[in-house]
Amino acid sequence: MLSIKNLYASVEGMEILKGINLEIKPGEVHAIMGPNGSGKSTLASVLAGKEDYEITAGEITFLGEDLLDKSPELRAKEGLFLSFQYPVEIPGVPMVNFLKTSVNEHRKHKGLKELTAGEFLKLMREKMDLVDMHTKLTNRMVNEGFSGGEKKKNEIFQMAMLEPKLAILDETDSGLDIDALRVVANGVNALKSPETAAIVVTHYQRLLDYIVPDYVHILYKGKIVKTAGKELALELEEKGYDWIKSDNEK
Amino acid sequence: MSVLVDKADLSLKYTAHYTQVKEQLFEGSSEVLNAQRTKAFQDFVMQGIPTRKNENYKYTNLNPSFLPNFNFAHKKEERKADFNEIFRCDVPQLNTNLALVFNGWFYKNENEKGDLPEGVILDSLESIAKEKPELLEKYASLAKTDEDPLVALNTAYAKDGFFLYVPKNVVVESPIQVINLLQNDKDTYTTQRNFILVEEGAKVQVLLCDHTLNLNQYLSNSVTEIFAEDNSELEFYTLQNQHNRATNLNSIFIEQQKDSRVTSHTVTLHGGLIRNNLKFILNGENAEANMYGMAFMDKKQHVDNYTEIIHAKPHCQSNQVYKNVLDENSSGAFSGKIHVVRDAQKTNAFQRNNNLLLTDEANMQTKPQLIIDADDVKCSHGATVGQIDEEALFYLRARGINEDKARLMMMNAFAHEVVKEIKLEPLRDRIDELVDKRLQGEVARCHDCAYSCDC
Known part of the structure; x- marks a missing residue:
């Protein structure tokens, strides 16, 4: 579904991704972990098409087609979804208009x-139930005045509305309490299917x-330095990132 | 010839014209209006057409606007106002009491009676000045001829305009709509003088629509004085939709007494050069003034909003939000002065001016000015000039919304903060629609446009 080969990306002359390789097949969940500043969010942004980054080498194909040539909107429409780490507030743009x-x-x-207005509202209610979202959306502007938890739920809700083939969750867990975390995870799991895949950055x-990965990758200094099954996450939790750092400093 | 002499000559043209038509101006006019004329003229002679050396006009060059060899509309044309034929306002579901001001002259709507409550007067200033001069006691008391040359010129030439009187405790249900039309077969200079008196406890909404009906060059210099007495309520909408060869000089003066509430909306959709002077004086405790403005400019259009609010009494509140979207080579200016006088304690005064520049060529000047002579007040001001928020744009695009549409949504959002304050619902919906059209680059006309053109 997604194939990243030898990807190098920089921002304002600073190289952040230094040769990423990653293969994702339908039905898989990949977790990408790593210390601050290792390039996790950059990778997510590059996949979504943020123009601040310069791709200096490598290639990405999504569903067999070159991804890097495509605009962010085309990527989205072809089934790629980024759940933002910091969903931006957009005063004046009504949530319902935006989603419709x-x-x-x-x-x-x-x-x-x-969709007609009626069909749209019906779909919206269905999906709000799915992610257990109770925020009243009519007369609200995109993310404006939403609490941290509501913003993250709103991302998952949008994902449920758009039914992407590949979802990239960029630190969707940050700033969430345990209940909100469970709700978000349930939403993600409910949308899982053999045809869809997810990248969970955390x-x-x-x-x-709650979201059990098939693979866990550790990103460090712009490279994937370790890949293993879900047990790697537990190991990281126990040992922290220091052993990765020391292994790679040698 | 030096520039200075040029400018002097230009003012001289208007003083010479006054001398020429002086008799015509005095003739048939009331005492009330004529009493101000001579002094006003002298004040104009002293000041001349404002140049950019005048601190209050430093962002707007009026010289080209006064340059053409104008025809002057000092005389009322005899005509029956067939409103449906001349003009159709297509704000749907907006039931209004309609009046027409044509090249500065007031015409009654003879087709429809309207539903004005008893005692309410919507008439021509000229006839009220003759028949009920007692209602114009405060004429020219706010618009001071020695403080602004445009006011001086207006007062010197003033013959007519609309007059609105809402007596004590009367609530006018349907809004009053005054349509200002400019139409002449030659380039024309018009003068319009308006007067609104809202008595104690009365309530009214007024919608002013400025239009041009053909492509000749126009300069309209209008002055409106508004008096809102104790506990009265006035919503005042100005919709400016002229063309690129029109100059709209519009000065509004408002005096509020205690517990009154006045809200002014200035919506500028189209015009060559627009200067709006809006001056409030809060002259009674617990008065509230709201001033909203938005302008959408392109080509070489220029809009200049100049506001001044004097908090003369304690416990008053004022709130200003002005927004401009400037495209292509257009330019804008905003100067907002808040003056809290001594002892006007517990004043709340807020002011904000946000501007969106869509090109590198568009430019904006913004100047907030606070003069605070009391010590227990809350005042704030803020101004921004910027481009569209790229992070927000990316967010929309990442949800499959193409760039053009996303930009449009953002621009609409920018304007919406002001649009949503329009209380008159059909008008708000229509403005929303017009703003959207305007931002999409279409010519947004709020009436059946007789000239499909690029200006």
């Missing part, structure tokens, strides 16, 4: 008829108690 536009852009891309093992 988003859903209909996706549908148009797939050659489907746009600092901590605790999210992985």
Whole structure:
């Protein structure tokens, strides 16, 4: 589904990703862990198409096609979804308008008829239940005045509305209490299918108690330095990142 | 010839014109208006057309606007105002009491009676000045001719405009709509003088729509004085939708007494050069003034909003939000002065001016000014000039919304903060729609446009 080969990326002349290789097949959940500043969020942003980053080498294919040539909106419509680490507040853009536009852009891309207002509201209610979201959305602006937890739930809710093929969760667990964490994880799990895949970027093992990964990768200084099964996360939790650091400083 | 002489000549043209038409100005006019004329003229002679050396006009060059050889509309044309024929306002579901001001002259709507409550007067300033001069006791008391040359010029030339009187405790349900039309077969200079008196406990909404009906060059210099007495409520909307060869000089003066509430909205959709002077004086305790403004400019259009609010009594509140979206080579200016006088304690005064520049060529000047002579007050001001928030744009794009559409959503969002303050719902919906059209680069006309053109 997603294939990253020897990816190098820099921002303002500073190299952040230094040769990433990653293969993701349908049905898989990959966790990417690593200390602060190792390049986790950069990787997520590069995949979503953020223009602040310069790709200096390597390639990414998504569903067999070159991803890097595509605009962020096209990537989204083809099934790539980024759950933002810091969902931005957009005063003046009503949440419902935003979502309806988003859903209909996706549908148009797939050659489907746009949803009517009624159909849209029905879908919205269904998906809100799925992620246990109780925030009243009518008359609210995108993320404006949402608590930290609500913002993260809102990301998962949008994911549920858009039904992506590949979801990238960028530190969706940060700032969440244990109940919110469970809700978010349940939402993610409910959307799992043999045809979809997920990349879970996180600092901590605790999210992985709820979203069980098939693979755990450790990103350090812009490279994947270790890949293993879900037990790696537990090992990290126990030993911290120091052993990775010392292993790689040698 | 030096620039200075040029400028002097230009003012001279207008003083010479006054001398020429002086008799015509005095003739048939009331005592009330004529009493101010001579002094106003002298004040204009002293000051001349404001140049950029005048601190209050430093961001706007008026010279080109006064340059053409204008025709002057000092005389009322005899015409029956067939509103449906001349103009159709297409704000749906907006039931208004309609009046027309044509090249500065007031015409009654003879087709419809409207539903104005008893005692309310919506008429021409000229006839009220003759028939009920007692209602114009405060004429020219706010608009001071020695403080602003445009006011002086207006007062010297003033013959007519609209007059609105809402007596004590009367609530006018349907809004009053005054449509200002400019139409002449030659380039034309118009003068309009308006007067609104809202008595104690009365309540009214007024919608002013400025339009041009053909492509000649126009300069309209209007002055409106508004008196809001104790516990009265006034919402005042100005919708400016002219063309690129029109100059709109619009000065509004408002005096509020205790417990009154006045909200002013200035929506600038189109026009060549627009200067809005908006001056409030809060002259009674517990008065509240809200001033909202938004402008959408492109090509070489220029908009200059100049506001001044004097907190003369304690416990008053004022709130200003002005937003501009400037595209192509357009330019804008905002100067906002808040003056809290001595002993006007417990004043709350807020002011904000946000500007969105869509090109490198567009430019904006913004100047907040606070003069605070009391010590127990809350005042704030803030101004921003910037581009669209790239992080937010990316967020929208990452949800499959293409860049153009996302930008449009962001621009609408920027304007929406001001649009949402419009209390008149059908108007708000219509403005929302017009703003959206305008931002999409379409010519947004709020009426059946007789000229499909690029200006």
